[in-house]
Amino acid sequence: MNHQPNREPVLELEDVTFRRGDREIISGVSLCVREGEHWALLGANGAGKSTLMGLCGAATHPSSGSVRVLGELLGRVELQALRRSIGHVNPRHQILSALTIRQVVLTGLTGSNELPARWEPTPAELARADDLLEELGLAGKAASRWPTLSQGERGRALIARALISSPRLLLLDEPCTGLDVAAREQLLETIDILTHTHPQMASVLVTHHLEELPTTTSHALLIADGRTVAAGPAAEIITSGNITAAFRHPIEVEHRHRRWSARVDRPLRSVLYGEAVPA
Structure with a gap:
């Protein structure tokens, strides 16, 4: 871009x-x-x-x-x-109680780890949460409890949580x-x-x-x-x-299929550190 x-x-x-x-x-x-x-x-x-x-x-x-x-x-x-x-996605975000995925997403509106006492989402906010769960492939998991989720499902749920307030800036x-x-x-x-x-x-x-x-x-x-x-x-x-x-280390970068990867550049390492490179 x-x-x-x-x-x-x-x-x-x-x-x-x-x-x-x-x-x-x-x-x-x-x-x-x-x-x-x-x-x-x-x-x-x-x-x-x-x-x-x-x-x-x-x-x-x-x-x-x-x-x-x-x-x-x-x-x-x-x-x-x-x-x-500002939406913030942090995989170390702590959720201490067994909230459902939908409830976790709704905490993005309150900026809290738990749903505040006496706070109720509006019908529009509930619909927004469900739309995001569908968008991110979690519609079938909306009622699942946080402790039962895989790490990947948690990651997508936290993205939905960050998006529910319609942020202009997303930090991952x-x-x-x-x-x-x-x-x-x-x-x-x-x-x-x-x-x-x-x-x-x-x-x-x-x-x-x-x-x-x-x-x-x-x-x-x-x-x-x-x-x-x-x-x-x-x-x-x-x-x-x-x-x-x-990174202050000899790294060779490759860009294929729009993705990057890195590995040690062994020839450069040999020049920098005087190490023998296997044939």
Whole structure:
């Protein structure tokens, strides 16, 4: 997907720095995500991805620089109202009671882990929840209890939960965590479908595995030690050279059938580390 300047910015970070104590976790990162764009945020463990996602989700304020989410400048906006327009998919989301899938989806309206006492969804909200479950292939599971679900079903239910408030921005925080190969592929197909069912919605997906990128990934931001390595259209950014730089290890990237994969670049490793390469 090409950059389309006529689309409205949904998320803008300008020269953002974030410090915790005397440690600088994010250093001078800039990013502009527009309507309908689907960004991957890639980097090794400890690169600053989680902190950056906190800024994108209006959960964290920058130490310096500016963050605009849905046109609102952090520090000058009521955060609770803003967060209702941001969908967040986190596979580590805790659900402590045996809610049904439909109830889990409805908690996306209240922004809570449980359904609040004395809160009742409207008929339109119930219909919206059922429509999303049908859209994501879970209509037959609406009454199933959370503890009985597979990890893949939980992943799709959490996407439905994030979508029920009709967000303009969807944040996916390592959504494939804990999934086997089949469940991962089903979840990625679900994410790909969203570009057709929610064409104006923008998304940012965090991962450190190239195999977990949906085919609809349009752009990528690569970071290392809290700094930008490269940013722009995915086809130009997700390359062997940039991934090697971001992960500080010789990686060969392959792009086939609109999906990425990575493996150790053994010839380059031999040059860098003086190791013999088997014939």
